[in-house]
Amino acid sequence: VTPPSLHRPNTKREAQAARGPYGRLGQAIGELDDRIGIAKGGRTFLDKIFPDHWSFMLGEIALYSFIILIATGVYLCLYYVPSTAEVVYHGAYLPLRGQRVTEAYASTVNLSFGVRAGLLMRQMHHWAADVFLGAIVIHMARIFFTGAFRKPRELNWTIGMTLLILSLSNGFIGYSLPDDLISGTGIRILYSIVLSIPLVGSYAAFFIFGGNYPGNEIIPRLFIIHVLVLPAILAALIGAHLFLLVRQKHTQFPGKGKTEHNVVGSPMFPTFIAKTTGFFFMVTSVLALLGGLAQINPIWQFGQYRPAKISYAVQPDWYMGWLDGALRIMPSWEFTGFGHTIPFEVFLPAVIFPGIIFTLCFGWPAIERMFTKDTAIHHLLDRPRDRPKRTAAGAAVAALLFTLFGASATDVLANFFHLSLNAVLWGFRVLVIVVPILVGFVTWKICLELQHGGADIGKRKRAMVVTRTAAGEYRAVPSEVRPGDDHHELDAVPVPTLIDLDDGSVEVGAGNTRPDAAGVRRVIR
Amino acid sequence: VSDEGHAARSPLPVATLDDPQLQIAARHPRRVENLIAVAFVLGLLCMGAFGAAFWQNWRPWTLGLTLGGGMLFLGFGLISWGKYLMPRGPFVEERHPLASTEDERDAMSAAIIQRGTVVVRRRGVLGGLLAGGLGLFGLVAAFPLIRSLGPLPKKTLTLTNWKKHSLLVDSNGRPIHRDDLQPGGVVTVFPAGFENDEQTQAVDQTILIRAQTGNLVTEPGRASWAPEGYVAYSKLCTHLGCPVGLYEQELKLLVCPCHQSIFNILDGAVPKFGPAPRPLPQLPLYIDGSGYLRSQTGYDQPVGPGYWERTS
Numbered sequence: 001v002t003p004p005s006l007h008r009p010n011t012k013r014e015a016q017a018a019r020g021p022y023g024r025l026g027q028a029i030g031e032l033d034d035r036i037g038i039a040k041g042g043r044t045f046l047d048k049i050f051p052d053h054w055s056f057m058l059g060e061i062a063l064y065s066f067i068i069l070i071a072t073g074v075y076l077c078l079y080y081v082p083s084t085a086e087v088v089y090h091g092a093y094l095p096l097r098g099q100r101v102t103e104a105y106a107s108t109v110n111l112s113f114g115v116r117a118g119l120l121m122r123q124m125h126h127w128a129a130d131v132f133l134g135a136i137v138i139h140m141a142r143i144f145f146t147g148a149f150r151k152p153r154e155l156n157w158t159i160g161m162t163l164l165i166l167s168l169s170n171g172f173i174g175y176s177l178p179d180d181l182i183s184g185t186g187i188r189i190l191y192s193i194v195l196s197i198p199l200v201g202s203y204a205a206f207f208i209f210g211g212n213y214p215g216n217e218i219i220p221r222l223f224i225i226h227v228l229v230l231p232a233i234l235a236a237l238i239g240a241h242l243f244l245l246v247r248q249k250h251t252q253f254p255g256k257g258k259t260e261h262n263v264v265g266s267p268m269f270p271t272f273i274a275k276t277t278g279f280f281f282m283v284t285s286v287l288a289l290l291g292g293l294a295q296i297n298p299i300w301q302f303g304q305y306r307p308a309k310i311s312y313a314v315q316p317d318w319y320m321g322w323l324d325g326a327l328r329i330m331p332s333w334e335f336t337g338f339g340h341t342i343p344f345e346v347f348l349p350a351v352i353f354p355g356i357i358f359t360l361c362f363g364w365p366a367i368e369r370m371f372t373k374d375t376a377i378h379h380l381l382d383r384p385r386d387r388p389k390r391t392a393a394g395a396a397v398a399a400l401l402f403t404l405f406g407a408s409a410t411d412v413l414a415n416f417f418h419l420s421l422n423a424v425l426w427g428f429r430v431l432v433i434v435v436p437i438l439v440g441f442v443t444w445k446i447c448l449e450l451q452h453g454g455a456d457i458g459k460r461k462r463a464m465v466v467t468r469t470a471a472g473e474y475r476a477v478p479s480e481v482r483p484g485d486d487h488h489e490l491d492a493v494p495v496p497t498l499i500d501l502d503d504g505s506v507e508v509g510a511g512n513t514r515p516d517a518a519g520v521r522r523v524i525r
Numbered sequence: 526v527s528d529e530g531h532a533a534r535s536p537l538p539v540a541t542l543d544d545p546q547l548q549i550a551a552r553h554p555r556r557v558e559n560l561i562a563v564a565f566v567l568g569l570l571c572m573g574a575f576g577a578a579f580w581q582n583w584r585p586w587t588l589g590l591t592l593g594g595g596m597l598f599l600g601f602g603l604i605s606w607g608k609y610l611m612p613r614g615p616f617v618e619e620r621h622p623l624a625s626t627e628d629e630r631d632a633m634s635a636a637i638i639q640r641g642t643v644v645v646r647r648r649g650v651l652g653g654l655l656a657g658g659l660g661l662f663g664l665v666a667a668f669p670l671i672r673s674l675g676p677l678p679k680k681t682l683t684l685t686n687w688k689k690h691s692l693l694v695d696s697n698g699r700p701i702h703r704d705d706l707q708p709g710g711v712v713t714v715f716p717a718g719f720e721n722d723e724q725t726q727a728v729d730q731t732i733l734i735r736a737q738t739g740n741l742v743t744e745p746g747r748a749s750w751a752p753e754g755y756v757a758y759s760k761l762c763t764h765l766g767c768p769v770g771l772y773e774q775e776l777k778l779l780v781c782p783c784h785q786s787i788f789n790i791l792d793g794a795v796p797k798f799g800p801a802p803r804p805l806p807q808l809p810l811y812i813d814g815s816g817y818l819r820s821q822t823g824y825d826q827p828v829g830p831g832y833w834e835r836t837s
Contacts, residue, residue, distance in 0.1 A: 117579055120592070152623060189766070212724070212727075214727050215724070264618075266614050266616065271613070278604035278607060284596040288588075290589075310768040332802040336835075379620060
């Protein structure tokens with residue numbers, strides 16, 4: 001008898017048999033499972049159900065933009081030089097030749113014009129940042145308005161808010177790196193905002209900038225924060241965000257068959273994997289088209305940053321617009337007394353105001369619980385109309401931020417509409433108070449109105465038959481019940497599993513749910 | 526914590542062969558397969574074109590179009606595959622409560638408290654010493670870390686390089702002669718010797734305007750500050766330090782392009798409008814024997830935006 005350890009399969013069939021019924025894959029899974037025990041959890045993961053509602057894609061857009069940011073960012077890192085040392089430009093862009101510029105600026109122009117696909121990568125990176133933050137904000141709005149932040153998901157809401165703030169910061173830092181005239185002005189404003197903090201402002205500003213403005217430290221410091229510190233934290237937090245998502249499972253909108261105790265949708269494998277990978281390609285496609293066809297941040301037109309130079313109609317990237325607008329419409333309330341100055345005209349709109357907004361956002365789950373006393377666990381989402389007060393509050397804050405965003409274009413609006421700058425400014429000072437109140441009130445009323453409808457959502461529409469009686473009277477009568485009218489589009493069934501049986505037939509398993517009431521598993525074929 | 530999650534069953538029927546929802550969504554799978562194949566072939570072609578564009582270093586829009594098109598077609602095909610040719614569902618997954626049992630919770634608390642009592646409470650001094658040591662390390666580590674980031678502000682924020690008799694020069698180092706500017710003319714000036722350095726430019730930048738031909742008195746007590754209509758203000762906006770670079774010649778207004786603060790140069794650059802809280806500091810000028818502009822003294826107050834240590 002040959003000892004088992006010495007037995008070598010000498011035919012193809014024997015080799016196949018040795019691998020077991022699932023071949024090489026089965027063998028590989030077996031080997032992995034022996035070592036790290038992946039089979040059980042892996043199977044559960046393959047069965048994970050993703051709700052099919054479109055609004056669950058918003059977070060995916062953010063995630064995929066982040067991946068594109070990392071990929072294009074690495075490309076940019078290969079060529080960008082984070083230094084304010086001055087060099088004479090000799091690159092491909094003729095109007096700049098012979099000018100003294102910083103290495104940061106020169107390398108950014110060079111990677112745009114002198115590097116293969118450099119401009120595409122740079123513009124994709126910039127567009128991806130704008131799309132990333134847009135997706136985060138809309139994703140957050142969806143979470144907010146549907147109450148997905150409620151217990152047990154408060155922690156993930158907090159992580160998400162942190163992601164938003166860090167992404168916002170990293171976006172600002174990122175577009176400051178080229179050291180062009182517009183971004184340099186942004187850094188100048190950042191310096192003055194830090195300076196405005198009472199008591200510690202000047203120390204903080206000097207420590208951040210390595211001395212008085214501008215210094216030579218800020219670009220290298222922002223660079224390492226932009227490419228290492230914040231991306232690392234973002235990546236870790238995104239990991240935690242997704243881990244909690246899997247651990248707690250998705251929320252879902254209420255509907256027939258959907259309860260607090262299940263999730264209804266498509267399984268991870270194969271349906272969701274296929275769709276989401278395709279969606280990743282789509283996001284990449286949009287960013288590539290934007291990056292290739294839509295110019296963004298043409299720094300060679302703005303020129304090198306010089307502290308004594310300035311350009312007209314300077315606006316930050318869209319996600320900083322609300323802060324810029326707040327700075328513009330703030331009255332000039334500087335406090336002076338007791339030998340000290342508190343520049344409230346800067347400190348209030350640029351430090352206190354975003355502090356309040358972010359604190360409100362972070363604290364919202366707790367704030368809402370204070371009013372509702374609701375400590376129950378929720379997996380079913382609210383329809384926004386069913387929580388009129390929350391929806392109105394959220395809409396009011398969104399309206400406030402949008403109005404401030406508009407206010408960051410006072411000069412452009414005044415020019416475009418041939419209005420007086422004073423009138424536009426005062427208009428926004430009024431709007432910023434009126435619009436949120438109005439939007440909040442109207443939203444609240446609309447919610448109450450909408451609550452009266454919608455009982456038939458998800459059901460097939462019943463046709464109406466309009467007839468005219470002999471007397472000439474018109475009547476609308478519902479048609480006969482047709483087959484399928486009872487069917488609800490949200491009806492759900494368990495994940496099917498195909499199990500090969502010895503007799504060559506295939507059994508349909510009920511996935512990770514139980515067999516039917518009779519305990520029967522039906523056989524296909 | 527209830528056990529409801531286990532008890533409650535989904536009211537849905539279990540999948541059967543006859544259940545129409547087990548079928549794929551496509552009514553004509555063959556057609557969908559063809560469509561997807563076409564999309565993938567187009568994607569393949571686009572990616573090939575992308576490769577060619579990259580290899581040949583064509584213009585950015587060709588790169589964007591080919592990469593974007595390739596990804597679009599591949600994405601479209603893959604999504605269609607998932608949407609129409611895979612089991613559609615919807616399927617259901619039971620949700621199990623995340624919470625542990627009361628006993629398991631108690632066991633964890635008990636473990637921490639009981640062992641903690643043994644380890645820490647009976648040896649509180651040791652714990653305190655350890656915490657003290659680590660805390661001190663933190664402080665010591667934090668101090669040089671933070672302190673090495675930059676110098677202390679001290680008086681730097683109050684100082685500029687404008688001194689008594691500083692010669693006004695433009696960014697090329699050319700002195701400004703009394704005949705250089707016509708009324709309405711503007712030039713950014715620096716104290717001679719400091720015009721080339723970005724660091725000093727950021728603080729010293731001053732906007733010199735010839736408002737008129739005769740002497741200009743912007744405020745009582747500044748009778749001699751603007752000889753022959755030459756008036757000089759710090760170019761740093763008192764709001765956020767942007768260069769106040771727009772001069773409205775007819776209305777004699779300086780506008781900051783960042784946040785639209787507006788200053789009237791005729792009355793001491795008092796802010797007329799916008800968020801700027803203070804007038805731009807004015808530099809007292811005189812015209813020396815050779816006809817060049819010089820400063821009588823430096824600025825009488827810190828230039829630029831407000832901060833805590835600013836006394837007035």
